[in-house]
Amino acid sequence: MTTFTIQDVTKTFTNGEVTEQVLNGINLSLHEGELTALVGASGSGKSTLLTIAAGLQRASDGKVQFDGNNMTAMTQEEIRKIRASKFGFVFQSAHLVPFLTVEDQLMLMLDVAESTMNKREQKEEVAKVLKLVEMDHRKHAFPSSLSGGEKQRVAIARAIIHKPKILFADEPTASLDSKRSKDVMTLIRDLTKTLHITTLMVTHDEEMLSYADRIITMKDGLIG
Amino acid sequence: MNMAWKEMKKSKAKFIILGSIIFLVSFLTFIISGLANGLSQDNAALIKDLPKGHFYMNTEAKKTYNLSKIDPNLQDQTMKEHKNAAAFSIQMGFVNDAEDKQHTVAFVTSTDSPLFENVGPGEIVLDRSLEKDGIKIGDVLTNNQFSGEFKVVKFMDQKKYSHAPVAFINMDNYKEIYRTNEMQLMFIPGQDKAASITGLDSFSNNEFLNTISSYKAENMSLNMIIWFLIAISGMLFAIFFYMMNVQKIGLYGILKAIGVKTGTLFRMMWTQMILITLIALVISVALSQVFNMIAPEGMPFSLTLNATILLSVLFLVIGFVGATLSGLQIRKVEPLQAIQQGDM
Numbered sequence: 001m002t003t004f005t006i007q008d009v010t011k012t013f014t015n016g017e018v019t020e021q022v023l024n025g026i027n028l029s030l031h032e033g034e035l036t037a038l039v040g041a042s043g044s045g046k047s048t049l050l051t052i053a054a055g056l057q058r059a060s061d062g063k064v065q066f067d068g069n070n071m072t073a074m075t076q077e078e079i080r081k082i083r084a085s086k087f088g089f090v091f092q093s094a095h096l097v098p099f100l101t102v103e104d105q106l107m108l109m110l111d112v113a114e115s116t117m118n119k120r121e122q123k124e125e126v127a128k129v130l131k132l133v134e135m136d137h138r139k140h141a142f143p144s145s146l147s148g149g150e151k152q153r154v155a156i157a158r159a160i161i162h163k164p165k166i167l168f169a170d171e172p173t174a175s176l177d178s179k180r181s182k183d184v185m186t187l188i189r190d191l192t193k194t195l196h197i198t199t200l201m202v203t204h205d206e207e208m209l210s211y212a213d214r215i216i217t218m219k220d221g222l223i224g
Numbered sequence: 225m226n227m228a229w230k231e232m233k234k235s236k237a238k239f240i241i242l243g244s245i246i247f248l249v250s251f252l253t254f255i256i257s258g259l260a261n262g263l264s265q266d267n268a269a270l271i272k273d274l275p276k277g278h279f280y281m282n283t284e285a286k287k288t289y290n291l292s293k294i295d296p297n298l299q300d301q302t303m304k305e306h307k308n309a310a311a312f313s314i315q316m317g318f319v320n321d322a323e324d325k326q327h328t329v330a331f332v333t334s335t336d337s338p339l340f341e342n343v344g345p346g347e348i349v350l351d352r353s354l355e356k357d358g359i360k361i362g363d364v365l366t367n368n369q370f371s372g373e374f375k376v377v378k379f380m381d382q383k384k385y386s387h388a389p390v391a392f393i394n395m396d397n398y399k400e401i402y403r404t405n406e407m408q409l410m411f412i413p414g415q416d417k418a419a420s421i422t423g424l425d426s427f428s429n430n431e432f433l434n435t436i437s438s439y440k441a442e443n444m445s446l447n448m449i450i451w452f453l454i455a456i457s458g459m460l461f462a463i464f465f466y467m468m469n470v471q472k473i474g475l476y477g478i479l480k481a482i483g484v485k486t487g488t489l490f491r492m493m494w495t496q497m498i499l500i501t502l503i504a505l506v507i508s509v510a511l512s513q514v515f516n517m518i519a520p521e522g523m524p525f526s527l528t529l530n531a532t533i534l535l536s537v538l539f540l541v542i543g544f545v546g547a548t549l550s551g552l553q554i555r556k557v558e559p560l561q562a563i564q565q566g567d568m
Contacts, residue, residue, distance in 0.1 A: 051560055051563075054481075056481060056559050056560050056563070057560055080480075080483055081483070083482065084482065084483020084484075087483075089481055089482055091478070091563050092563075095475075095478040095562070095563075097227070097475060097479070098234070098475070099227075099230055099233075099234035099235060100227070100230060104230065108227070108484075109482065112482060112483045113483070158482075170563065
């Protein structure tokens, strides 16, 4: 079932008198339980497309439809609510909150998503998700005491704790070594399948493409 | 989730340093405020403790009360029109005790008004600070300009003028000492608006206090220090939170990206500012009260509850403004910029 569509999306950046067209009319549909990888050379527009799809910046033209709603016509607050409750994010760096324990990172996300669970249920949910990413033994640890791979696992747990419909992953393995990259990709793929999440991932690491269900190559702001 | 408290627990040293600085600044402000109030009481308790009303002195005195001479006819006429009016004079002088020891006093004439002491001829009512100098009720005091003697009949609390204890004497005795039949001042209590009396200038209580040059000079300097300290504390909050916010721009961007409201980030900053200020203020108030108890005998120190509450509220308001101004950058944080940066 299609949950997310991008129609004729363009993006133009203007810097003084210089105008640069980064996206030249993109059309794309994402499907539930499918891991879609966006690949392409630097400057091809893949990260710009991901951030527009995630509601982190607006398209110059075109439509982004999610669950039948036109996101391009929404206010910033409406988009923020969708980001908080329906989207999950995994970035190149883990970007964990340095003063929160692993458990609190996930509790925070449930708060942000305005979860209706009570505190006890929230803690149980956190424990379940931490077990899923094999980080339950480090739930009281602060980010400063975690390895790079552990941080990224916690970041993935934070991205899925509120059961998002779409997971946006921007180069999730870029800061990890080869073994940890494979572990993280296995985790993202397994979660996409078991939790029926729609995942859109940007990567330039060809080794990671074997985990994707669909590979979309971008070149000069167009899908190749 | 209380992120503000969790951050304070994790970064104790950072917040303890800010709290210590706010405590030191607020403690110094309370001490100076106590001294300012103590000095102003020591300088003009006689006037400050009078009810709200208006003072009158003659126009030619040009706002200098000890140059004022109110015409006795005008005084009688005004006293008839305003039944609760009081005419009086204040002059610095001295009295000698039985051992011929000289004590500086501010002579104030007795009046029929209940606002001032009613003292009979040859009697004297003194501020209680002279009791500590060894003078007792029944003692006989003299003055080299006065032919008779003064018998001490009563001590009163908090009757000071120009840092000297007040000595209330009968109007006739005053006239003999200072060789004058004219009073310097008239006071009409309870007036919202001053009465227009030809030949006399009117002053509200505060305006009159400011005609006392030593009072104005002392208060202006100390109040200026107090306001500077309050402004400094506001700037400290602004600078501290600005530095913290600059360090956390990336974090704020990520939090915004995952859907945290900008208002939540502001509330986090305000909670931290209020907690730090409250803890610093509680310690400052407690220590300034301890200082009140152990302050040397001769040091005029008076920190009232009103002054404490007013200063505390001011610190909170200034802290809030400082933190909020520095926090305006949170509104400008773009999630995209943060994502493009590395780990925090």
